[in-house]
Amino acid sequence: MGEHTFLGEFELMVLLTILRLGEEVYGVPLARELSQLRGREVSAGSIYAALERLEAKGLIASTLGESTPERGGRAKRYFHVTEQGLRTMHQTRRLLNQLWKTLPSVRGDLA
Amino acid sequence: MKPTTSVAIATWILERLRSGPARDALVGDLLEQLHVGRSPGWYWRQTLAAIGVTAWSTARAWAAPLMFSVAWSMLYPAWRELSRGWLPHALPNQWLALSWPQPEMLELSCGMVPALTFIWLGYLLFLVFRSDIIHELSALRFLASLSASLNVLLLSTLLLVHHVRNIQPGLLAVTREDFYTNIHLGTISIPVALSIFIAIWKVLPRSQRPPRKRRLSPAWIAKVRFGRYRVHAATQGNGHGSWYGSWYGIWHRISTAPVFQSPRLPAR
Numbered sequence: 001m002g003e004h005t006f007l008g009e010f011e012l013m014v015l016l017t018i019l020r021l022g023e024e025v026y027g028v029p030l031a032r033e034l035s036q037l038r039g040r041e042v043s044a045g046s047i048y049a050a051l052e053r054l055e056a057k058g059l060i061a062s063t064l065g066e067s068t069p070e071r072g073g074r075a076k077r078y079f080h081v082t083e084q085g086l087r088t089m090h091q092t093r094r095l096l097n098q099l100w101k102t103l104p105s106v107r108g109d110l111a
Numbered sequence: 112m113k114p115t116t117s118v119a120i121a122t123w124i125l126e127r128l129r130s131g132p133a134r135d136a137l138v139g140d141l142l143e144q145l146h147v148g149r150s151p152g153w154y155w156r157q158t159l160a161a162i163g164v165t166a167w168s169t170a171r172a173w174a175a176p177l178m179f180s181v182a183w184s185m186l187y188p189a190w191r192e193l194s195r196g197w198l199p200h201a202l203p204n205q206w207l208a209l210s211w212p213q214p215e216m217l218e219l220s221c222g223m224v225p226a227l228t229f230i231w232l233g234y235l236l237f238l239v240f241r242s243d244i245i246h247e248l249s250a251l252r253f254l255a256s257l258s259a260s261l262n263v264l265l266l267s268t269l270l271l272v273h274h275v276r277n278i279q280p281g282l283l284a285v286t287r288e289d290f291y292t293n294i295h296l297g298t299i300s301i302p303v304a305l306s307i308f309i310a311i312w313k314v315l316p317r318s319q320r321p322p323r324k325r326r327l328s329p330a331w332i333a334k335v336r337f338g339r340y341r342v343h344a345a346t347q348g349n350g351h352g353s354w355y356g357s358w359y360g361i362w363h364r365i366s367t368a369p370v371f372q373s374p375r376l377p378a379r
Contacts, residue, residue: 027140045129045161048137049168055132056316067139070146072122074139 007059007092013037014050015081015089018060024078026065027051051079059085117151118142121158128162130169137161176237176311183233184304190229191288222285223268230260230303234310244314252314260310267291267302 007015017033018025027044034042054060065076081089125138145154234256238245268285271293275284284290294301 027136028143031140043160043164044137044140044157045164048131048133048161049164052131052133062133064136068143070143071139072142074135074142076139077133077136 011050018081026076026078118154121155125158129165179237180304180308181299184300185298187300187303194225226291230306233307256310256313259313260306263309264306
């Protein structure tokens, strides 16, 4: 399944941000980081939709953490990238690099 | 309206309209950010965005099954033509002489078998092209989907028999070639399309289905009975943290209540 999984732009950003933030990350810091990176607010709903898709593909896994009164008793859900997720990210990176290398004129213009 | 009431309403709506395994975590994240200074207006915007994202992904997930069901049902008249030679379409005369209820049941079967064969053929064809569904499909769920489509067709058949009773009374109407196209939308046979769609819907991943309405949740009951008691470690590693955690909380509180503790023996 993983060999044929392709990542969308937002999914790739979410995966990279999880890696960037560390081993275990939950929705609030993820949303904050993504908003800073993109320069505009990213809704929690779209982040969780991407996270659920990635988890369904086996690219990330989650565990439930502690629940606090300020969260209304809802447990945090911590996410981490799986081995399959790492492989898929590398495949996507290789594919994108190859595609960029085939466009010398565009690469020159953008540089 | 008080801000707390406004947030409670938004949470209530979000919990009912947002499906998926991470719903509770999403609500918790929003409440946490509200607690550190976000406004109720921000909370509402996030809630509506989350519902919109869910509705969009659900619509996208449903579009293909719905379009396939509609398109496949349009081929039903052609299927009747093709299958005329090798599927039962009418009851042999000698069977009509049998006593009740055998002729009626046989008439019903003769009418439904071609339609059901067509529906299940289309359903299997859809599954062949959706390897992601087959990957997660259990035998029980597959049988349940076949059963659901059969039930829908049976119910449609009974409604249609009632609908066409003025033209042809009795179950003999079921064996007519145009029976299932009596309720139609253009060239779409609604009973056939509905039956295929229900079968496909039953095997769609749960995250692509709309959320079910829940009865009173154990979390709510626990809150009412035991105040704002919360559990932490018990929610590790399962997809129903708040439910399981709450029941664990009840058990933990009961089992650790002083009345259930063994009396300590006096030190010698």
